[in-house]
Amino acid sequence: MWGRALFGRGMLFALACVAFVIAGTTAAYAASYGTWEGDTAEYTVPGVSPRGTTINLFDYWLTGDSTKDNQKWTSDAVKQELSEAGINASHELKFGNQMGGYGGAWNKWTGSSNPRSGLVESTLHDGYPQGTDILSNQSLAYLFDGTDDTSGTPGKRVYRDVNDLLQVDDNGYYYYSSKKNFAQYNADTNDFTLYNRAGIKSNGASGENGQFFPFDSGSEVFTVNGAALEPSGIVSTSNDLNHFFGMSMSTQFVQRYGGHTSEDGGTTVTYNFSGDDDVWIYIDGVLVGDLGGLHDAASITIDFSTGGIVIYEDKDGDNEFNDGDQKLSSTTLKDCFKSAGASTDAFNEDNSTFKDDTYHTLDFFYLERGAVDSNMSLRYNLMSIPESGIVKVDQAGTGIENIGFTLYPADENYDYDENTANPVHGTTTKDGEMVFTYQNAAGQDVPIALEQLGLRSAYWVLVEDKVPNGYRGGSEIHLRFSTVNDNGSGEGVLLVSNQWETGAYSQPHVTAIAGAQVTDMDNQTYEAADGVMFAVVMQKGENDRWHPVTGNAFDGWNVAAGTEDDKNAVLEAAKADGYVFALGTGGGYEVTIENLPGDITTYAHMIQTRDNLSVDDAEAQAAYTVRYYYCANAASLDEITNASNIVQINPNVEGDDFQRIFSVTLNIPNIKNELSLVKTDATSGEPMPEVEFKLYKDADRDGQLDTGQDAVVHTMTTDEQGRLQVTTDGDILADGSYVLVETTPDGYIEQTPSIRIEVGDDGVHVNAGTADDNVTVETGIGELVYSMNGFAANDQVDPTLHDVKAQPQARESYPDDADWKDIDGAAELHYHYNNTGDNSLDYVATDSAHASYTAQAGWSRLNVQQCLNDHGDGTGTSNSDKKQNLGGQSLNALFTGEVTIHVTNQKKYEGDLSYSAEGDLTIVKHMRGADIKDGQFSFKVTAASDEAAALIGIADGQRSEVVSLKGDTPMGDDGVATAGMTIFNDMAFSSDHDGKTFTYTVEEVIPEGADARNRLDGIVYDDTVYTVEVAVDYDDATGKLTATTTVVADGDEGSARTYVYDNTGAEHEAAVLEFENAVEEQTPPELPSTGGDGNLPRTGDDMPAVVGGIALAAAACIAGGALLARRRAGAQR
Incomplete structure (x- = not known):
């Protein structure tokens, strides 16, 4: 049945409600829906939501959800219209005002409290009442399931898991009575407001003041008279009331102590209901209370100490069957089961009661079909079952819904049979919660207690039936009971055996239940109601002294310096955690400690129970225990003014010992697949927005994008920060093999290769391509999964995961079976948990300069392992001795990982190539033995073509030009x-010059009159002729213009020097043409007798010497203020 109890509340009586909001409408006759002109607090009483209680509320209508529904069926035309309108359409059970038996007697008032039995079959069908042939064998699921007006059931709205309808009385009974409190349902908060007096007067046969109309508000029903509420005079037949509604209730309970709340045969366990109209009650799918039909208030009492069932008219209105009441019928639980043909194995042989320690499900279905009175009173003290179940969360702790699990019994090696009979199963709710359930004989999914699991096997394997889209698949989770018996059964709590491989963690809870009287360590007794009782967790310290433990997994556990003998330390711990006993079912007091620090198997009570030891012997072996305390004449911890008044309570007094019930929540993570991309300009580093990337399928994993209509999976665009999340749909990145392809932005070089991406159960991996491309992949460890939060803090309990290290690894191929191998030269990265105070499990680099690893090529990952060293958290405290040693265990399943693709793009090179801006051709003149005069030396530049001449500015029609040194x-x-x-x-x-070569010669002008050795007036001139060739190339893909300049002296190819200039902005070396002159007498000729020819050496004859002097010459030029001007990138022409 849908809407089962959420095990997050621990026990099992559940009220559920889902609000479906329809645009443009309001709930029928409840315009204010919880509004009130003024503060309602002084007119209300608090409600409670018992753990394990689920109530589902249903609003029905005929012609419209905001249309008055009390039109009388006084004519055939009205009957024909309304009998098939809204919730009535095609169904035998009708809702209406004075229907007069239209369609059948079951739609007519019985005239008394007598029910009209026999409308439904004696067992549930698929979790819902099934009509008999009287109702044409129609199922009543349409009234109580999750469908509504928008999803298949006209005239219906559903509210799941509503809260705060009930209160608890001094005897431990949960109750609601419309004769005491008017209940207003608030759709916006999904709970009830309980007013401190009854509202709405009966205008029907019951004559009761106090009616149950949950979809009407207090502001409709009451007026304020001074400091008190007064009924406004509205009556049950008012046109303004919403008359048609329903409610379902489900609880799973355990029979103990022969149907009493305590071992000494204290309060009897009963279930009592009084109201109208149709009411059907089932236990384990068998009909045990048949109060069907339109009738005045009828009552039922089920006594679990006798198995007796009485249906009666409650004359005195006390919701109990006594001598003044009129019995209408009676039977027993066992007789109901026999009549239904159901198994009676759960009953004692000699009476009609259930056997002790048997587990059962009670289902309650209630309808209000008339348009007159609506009476409702409920009172019960069923013994609820501490539930064990699953919380399915993502890495941040957010619940994941609609995930199915199956739990299989296994052997000690965790081998199991998938075809095992009646496996335990379930599906998570919208909060990610699931209670372990199995299917009973009635076809209902009912919770299963740890004790029941343990009887079947000590070992279990939990399998996730379907991995949610966009999340990593989980491995099988191996579970074991804390105590394994010789016969293969298990006891205690259910623990995870492979938590470090899966990230699943079994969080134990304990519920302690005390009687109405408690006894201290000196055997003095106290009434629990006359003071405050509380629990404090203790850790054993030095000299076997017990110290209070407080805190939580995120912030860390704090172990007090004081011991249990220090009552001030005890009180301080109690106020920090607030584990205070409260009145529970049966008049007892109970407290639940939801989060127990440390290893549950090292708690004293667990050891005592497992090994059958005395209390003292168990505590001698234990690392933890729970102490219980009491302070008289204080209603709360804040009212304790003197800690010395606190006494320690003995929970092990024979005959009056505390009942301690353990349960567990399996926290199971699913890590969401996430992949980021950052796009930047290769030169400036600035982010590049509005860049498009397309994700393609790569089914054959060859790194080539698939083609076809469905090949493109998703198209994404970078934001203003140049970032995007790589996804397959919305915010989901589904498992698969992909290729990511960039659409090169305008003005940029097309250089990004196809990027391979693999998404699988081991996370997200990206190939960084080659070392010389524009793609790199950065990896970090991410966050610790939420389920393992208990090991992160640097506390004195278990800081096993406070410090971790990560080794960069690579593999040659993926997803083949190639092993991940450590990358040579890549150092380990070290991290420690950083408590940010926001419940996130962030880790920061211990060396802040090494927070991640960036791969330049290929596949990469980080292999995370525990670090036994203590990196510290700024407190100066080391708790390394408290860490578990995990050896070389990889912890990658425990960390989310962070993968970021970095893609840069080089802008296309724009504009012409300015030779003088990017390079220069420089003439350098060296004069030995004399100063250089202004205009003294000239040089002739000759172009080989008209186009070459035009490029350097030689006048039209000319090929050469003479230039002179100035100054x-x-x-x-x-x-x-x-x-x-x-x-x-x-x-x-420009690009127009692509492929062309321009040739020039440069030579010194030797004055007329010089002799054969170029001498004139005592100066020897340089007759070297340089040939300069400039070859131009243009790359259309990059916009790059390149001018390759080759300089050759006197045609000697061996002297060739090459200079390359381009428009990329890079710095280039200037080409230099050296000319050397000398005053004749300063450079005597080398005589023939010594191997010379009597001439001065020419500059071009010894180019290596010339080249070797360029740097010095250039420096001298600049120092002398000459015209030599070496140009740099970006220089202006």
């Missing part, structure tokens, strides 16, 4: 004067 340049200390000038200043290339 005076004195000799330096070395006796040499050096001057320079640049040529080709006007040369610029």
